[in-house]
Amino acid sequence: MQDIRAATLDDIAALTELERAFPEEDRFSQRTWARLMRGNSAILLSDGDGGLTGAAVLLFRRTSRVARLYSLSVAEAARGTGLSDRLLEKCEDISRQRSCCTLRLEVRETNSRAKRLYERHGYRVMARAAGYYPDGEAALKMEKPLSGLSREVQ
Incomplete structure (x- = not known):
């Protein structure tokens, strides 16, 4: 099973590479990735033997209890492994930890x-x-709707 971790600025090139297989209009530029990392967001990554296998971007607003899943990407080679399920569950947990009651x-x-x-x-x-x-x-x-405590807190 691949570990899921928080992204850092050092991951921008790998994130850009992960999205190369997606339609151009759905890709983020390196500048966009850097802006997302500096904002009120959480960016999660999954690394595999061949490099980055998945990523998810959550956006938060300081005045809202609604989180937004902005992007969830899984490399073709990692599809069908349950990685998208694990990334989504982790996004829900992080949203709960930030006291969000809904994920959109x-x-x-x-x-x-x-x-x-x-x-x-x-x-x-x-x-x-x-x-x-x-x-x-x-x-x-x-x-x-998100209810209850996060998996990590329970």
């Missing part, structure tokens, strides 16, 4: 694999946003 996200309407992941974890569609992505595709806005 957006997912491409055509991304059936991701939609199944989120539904399996209790996320429900709250709205559809037409033309949400730069290529014009719609997004499904999903959320999950």
Whole structure:
């Protein structure tokens, strides 16, 4: 099993490389990664034998108890291993630790694999946003109420 850890500025090149396999409009630049790391966020990574295998980005607002899963990426070679489940669970735990009561996200309407992941974890569609992505595709806005203590605290 791969360990999940917090990202550092030293990971920016590997994060950029991880996303190279994704559509260009879905990738973050090195500048964006650096901005995210300096902001009110949590960036989690999973390392494997061949390098970075997955990443998740959580965004927080100081005045809100709602966290936002901004991105969850898993390398092609690590798909089907349960890594996306583990990253998502860790994001939920971190959100609870920060006293958030809800985790929200957006997912491409055509991304059936991701939609199944989120539904399996209790996320429900709250709205559809037409033309949400730069290529014009719609997004499904999903959320999950977070209750109880984090797994690490229990």
